[in-house]
Amino acid sequence: MDFKKIKIKPSILKELKQEGLISIEAVDGSEVKVLDTNNLQEGELKNVKKSKIDKNDKAIALNKKKKKKLNKAKQTELNKNESHIVVKKKINKKEKSNGKISRRNINDELSGTTGGLNGTVSGLSDTTSSLSHTTDSLSHTTDSYKINNKKKVEHGKTKNKAISKSIKKKQKKIMGDAKKKLKRLNDNNISINSDLEKSITEEPKKGKMKKNKMEKRKNKMEKRKSKMEKRKSKMEKRKSKMEKHKSKMKKGKENQIAVPSKKRFDINEVIKNEKNFPKSDDIKYLIHCKEWSINKSVDILHNILKSLYDNNFLSPKEIQKQTLTDSIKLKKDIVVISKTGTGKTLTFCIPILNNIVQKKIKMFKKKNKINKPKLQCIVLVPTRELAIQINKHFTFVNKYVNIYIATIIGGLSVIKQNKILAKKPEIVICTPGRLRYFLQPKQEKKQMTNLYDLKHIRYFVCDEVDKLIETSFLGDIKFIAKHMYKCVGEKKKFIQTFLLSATLNLTVQMKNENLINLLNCVAIRTDKHSIFNLNGACTVAHENSGNNSNHTTYNINTNTRHTISNNVSTCTNKNYMDTILPDTLSLKFVKCKKNKILHKLFYLLKNFFFNEEEEGEEEGQEGERQKEGEQQPGSFKKVIIFLNTIKDTKNAATMFQFLFFDKVLESSIPNKYRINKSLKKNINIYCLHSKLLLKERIKKINIFSQKNQNSILFCTDVLSRGIDLHKCDLIVQLNCPVTDITFVHRSGRTARNLQKGTCVCFITNEEIDKWQISLKKIGLDLNKIKEDETLIRTSDEIFYKLNIAISCCEEIMKLNNMLKDNKNSSYLSRLAKEAELEDEDDLSSDSDKSHNNFSNEYIFKNMLHLKKKLYTTLYDS
Numbered sequence: 001m002d003f004k005k006i007k008i009k010p011s012i013l014k015e016l017k018q019e020g021l022i023s024i025e026a027v028d029g030s031e032v033k034v035l036d037t038n039n040l041q042e043g044e045l046k047n048v049k050k051s052k053i054d055k056n057d058k059a060i061a062l063n064k065k066k067k068k069k070l071n072k073a074k075q076t077e078l079n080k081n082e083s084h085i086v087v088k089k090k091i092n093k094k095e096k097s098n099g100k101i102s103r104r105n106i107n108d109e110l111s112g113t114t115g116g117l118n119g120t121v122s123g124l125s126d127t128t129s130s131l132s133h134t135t136d137s138l139s140h141t142t143d144s145y146k147i148n149n150k151k152k153v154e155h156g157k158t159k160n161k162a163i164s165k166s167i168k169k170k171q172k173k174i175m176g177d178a179k180k181k182l183k184r185l186n187d188n189n190i191s192i193n194s195d196l197e198k199s200i201t202e203e204p205k206k207g208k209m210k211k212n213k214m215e216k217r218k219n220k221m222e223k224r225k226s227k228m229e230k231r232k233s234k235m236e237k238r239k240s241k242m243e244k245h246k247s248k249m250k251k252g253k254e255n256q257i258a259v260p261s262k263k264r265f266d267i268n269e270v271i272k273n274e275k276n277f278p279k280s281d282d283i284k285y286l287i288h289c290k291e292w293s294i295n296k297s298v299d300i301l302h303n304i305l306k307s308l309y310d311n312n313f314l315s316p317k318e319i320q321k322q323t324l325t326d327s328i329k330l331k332k333d334i335v336v337i338s339k340t341g342t343g344k345t346l347t348f349c350i351p352i353l354n355n356i357v358q359k360k361i362k363m364f365k366k367k368n369k370i371n372k373p374k375l376q377c378i379v380l381v382p383t384r385e386l387a388i389q390i391n392k393h394f395t396f397v398n399k400y401v402n403i404y405i406a407t408i409i410g411g412l413s414v415i416k417q418n419k420i421l422a423k424k425p426e427i428v429i430c431t432p433g434r435l436r437y438f439l440q441p442k443q444e445k446k447q448m449t450n451l452y453d454l455k456h457i458r459y460f461v462c463d464e465v466d467k468l469i470e471t472s473f474l475g476d477i478k479f480i481a482k483h484m485y486k487c488v489g490e491k492k493k494f495i496q497t498f499l500l501s502a503t504l505n506l507t508v509q510m511k512n513e514n515l516i517n518l519l520n521c522v523a524i525r526t527d528k529h530s531i532f533n534l535n536g537a538c539t540v541a542h543e544n545s546g547n548n549s550n551h552t553t554y555n556i557n558t559n560t561r562h563t564i565s566n567n568v569s570t571c572t573n574k575n576y577m578d579t580i581l582p583d584t585l586s587l588k589f590v591k592c593k594k595n596k597i598l599h600k601l602f603y604l605l606k607n608f609f610f611n612e613e614e615e616g617e618e619e620g621q622e623g624e625r626q627k628e629g630e631q632q633p634g635s636f637k638k639v640i641i642f643l644n645t646i647k648d649t650k651n652a653a654t655m656f657q658f659l660f661f662d663k664v665l666e667s668s669i670p671n672k673y674r675i676n677k678s679l680k681k682n683i684n685i686y687c688l689h690s691k692l693l694l695k696e697r698i699k700k701i702n703i704f705s706q707k708n709q710n711s712i713l714f715c716t717d718v719l720s721r722g723i724d725l726h727k728c729d730l731i732v733q734l735n736c737p738v739t740d741i742t743f744v745h746r747s748g749r750t751a752r753n754l755q756k757g758t759c760v761c762f763i764t765n766e767e768i769d770k771w772q773i774s775l776k777k778i779g780l781d782l783n784k785i786k787e788d789e790t791l792i793r794t795s796d797e798i799f800y801k802l803n804i805a806i807s808c809c810e811e812i813m814k815l816n817n818m819l820k821d822n823k824n825s826s827y828l829s830r831l832a833k834e835a836e837l838e839d840e841d842d843l844s845s846d847s848d849k850s851h852n853n854f855s856n857e858y859i860f861k862n863m864l865h866l867k868k869k870l871y872t873t874l875y876d877s
């Protein structure tokens with residue numbers, strides 16, 4: 001294959017090269033010949049005829065002229081910019097005619113692209129036009145070459161047909177090849193053009209482009225940096241969230257379920273502590289040890305004494321003093337009847353832990369080995385909250401012993417609890433229903449849970465036993481007791497049982513059949529038990545018990561029941577106020593009409609929290625307004641208000657949130673509709689009932705109990721039993737309780753642990769008979785109970801204002817419900833939109849639709865107006 005050479009004067013090429021305008025390179029070494037000054041010099045004389053050279057010279061001469069123009073353009077503009085023109089040309093002998101067209105096309109395109117350019121571009125167009133001239137001249141040379149070739153072929157026809165045939169064949173072949181190559185050439189030319197276009201358009205802007213590019217790069221880098229920073233901050237936020245969550249979980253777990261303490265029981269450490277703790281120089285600790293030894297009659301481990309000391313249980317309470325000798329030293333069954341808040345929980349926590357550890361130490365010293373942990377104790381309680389509270393008490397005593405204690409209650413994951421049981425707790429605190437669940441093997445597979453085997457049980461506790469006898473629990477307790485005694489077998493006689501209640505004596509007096517049932521299934525060892533009744537007399541004027549019921553009234557069949565009933569009933573005849581309710585409790589009542597309960601309650605609470613002089617203040621008046629947050633101990637008050645139904649509890653809580661301008665309500669309202677008025681003392685309002693999730697309930701109890709702030713807790717009887725809140729100054733019973741026993745337990749949430757407390761009962765005309773009967777059952781005479789003084793003195797003017805305030809509040813609550821409706825309907829419509837149901841009327845029921853046509857703005861405006869009125873009425877006068 002031969003190459004047709006392009007003749008371009010080397011001087012032009014040099015200059016173009018030097019200026020960086022042209023670079024010539026091989027596309028394909030086999031087909032393309034690159035022309036440069038060297039091969040021009042060598043090749044032109046050998047392969048190109050003189051005529052063609054002349055023609056080419058002419059073209060080159062033309063190029064000379066163009067070159068001058070080019071130089072001018074080059075000097076003016078191209079000094080700044082570098083240009084690269086890549087020219088790739090493939091020329092074949094047989095491409096002459098077609099090549100012409102293609103080259104013309106190329107040139108047209110080149111001239112087209114260059115035509116529209118500015119000064120620089122005009123120079124460049126000149127170079128391209130010069131190129132077109134050179135290519136034109138090339139076409140001429142190729143044309144002439146073709147003609148010559150044809151003449152040769154014609155001449156050969158006459159002489160040699162074979163030669164002509166072969167030539168034809170060759171021609172055909174060559175033509176075919178030429179066509180193919182032409183195509184390639186076109187493609188290459190197109191690429192050249194695009195390169196040229198790019199280079200031509202880009203070159204003049206290159207300086208700016210570089211700057212722009214740099215700026216863009218900088219921007220990109222900055223963007224990346226900011227993105228990275230954002231990511232980092234996000235990650236940090238996530239981390240902190242995770243940490244918070246973890247700490248919350250830890251706290252929650254501490255409150256909810258007993259997870260294995262970090263340290264597990266270590267016999268060597270316990271023995272070491274037993275040696276080291278008594279060596280203490282701390283006189284206070286030594287006195288503490290002496291107090292708990294109860295005249296050296298009780299031998300409590302120093303591991304336990306130290307933990308009691310650390311938790312400020314510096315001396316035993318009366319009920320503890322009386323019971324510990326029998327429970328620890330003599331290992332008797334214990335029945336405890338003692339008023340609310342007198343410290344019954346420790347009467348079983350201390351002996352159980354003490355006896356378990358003592359046994360372990362004894363075994364270790366005897367056999368020099370420690371037995372594997374086994375479930376030894378079951379504590380049954382009626383409520384989940386109480387189970388958690390008892391766990392806390394155990395944890396206080398368990399500080400240096402580290403025995404694994406678990407809480408198994410309803411409302412929490414069964415799977416998780418089963419896992420906890422697999423870790424072999426030695427004490428399990430549980431509600432009857434959940435324990436029964438774990439004792440029943442799964443029907444299909446007869447699969448046993450981790451709690452199934454109770455053969456090692458040696459301690460059995462029923463706290464609030466008179467609540468556990470309620471029908472809903474009794475079946476479960478019977479099942480549990482039967483299963484436990486079956487597992488234990490002959491060792492039943494070693495089980496130490498604890499029954500505790502503040503009101504068991506009342507239940508005994510009332511001939512409760514369920515109690516007889518329970519006492520029949522829970523074994524109290526006749527020869528080894530003690531009954532401690534600190535409540536004293538039981539002169540209950542029970543309807544069915546005749547005139548004097550202070551002696552056994554049961555038809556007792558078993559020794560156990562006989563013993564308990566006798567012991568509980570043989571009490572001295574005292575005034576009931578001295579016996580059933582805490583000594584430090586002050587009991588009062590408020591008589592009122594049903595529709596005035598909330599009016600009077602507000603007035604009572606307002607007086608309780610604020611002195612007359614301290615009443616509300618105007619916006620912006622800082623005065624002595626306390627800052628949000630914790631208050632000094634003693635400067636804050638806590639109130640619990642008991643109601644009979646969940647609905648009433650919720651409504652009352654919401655109303656008092658408005659009446660006391662609880663900040664929680666304002667937080668969900670847009671700024672411009674907030675009243676921005678606050679009371680001198682911020683009062684937090686809480687609401688608690690059984691429909692709340694267990695976690696929420698526990699959270700609220702903890703917040704109410706632990707926050708040192710003025711607080712009011714509206715609740716149902718879910719909280720009436722056993723719960724020991726850190727501080728409670730006032731109990732209000734807004735309705736007559738279902739039973740007299742409930743009355744005692746409600747009242748017992750205050751005046752605990754010898755602290756002072758008040759209980760106020762609201763007695764309406766409708767409920768007065770019910771109250772009288774209920775109080776009579778526990779030996780109280782309504783006529784002898786004081787009426788609350790603050791409410792006796794209420795003037796008509798005050799009531800007039802209270803009427804306005806309460807009706808304002810009712811209006812606000814209606815508006816609040818409208819807001820909720822709007823929120824619900826917008827939520828539903830959003831859901832419908834997401835589900836693409838928005839236009840399908842038939843799919844939305846009436847209940848789905850909003851019940852009002854008022855906009856949120858309208859509602860907020862009205863609420864604000866009413867709140868201002870409310871504030872002026874209650875606090876501005």
Ligand SMILES: Nc1ncnc2c1ncn2[C@@H]1O[C@H](COP(=O)(O)OP(=O)(O)OP(=O)(O)O)[C@@H](O)[C@H]1O
Binds near residue numbers: 316338339344502721
């Ligand atoms: N020895 C003690 N020293 C100091 N405080 C004690 C002592 N024993 C118990 N307490 C505290 O007394 C309070 C009441 O105790 P506890 O809850 O055991 O009473 P309770 O008799 O079980 O009441 P309830 O009948 O209402 O369940 C608790 O706060 C408890 O921590």
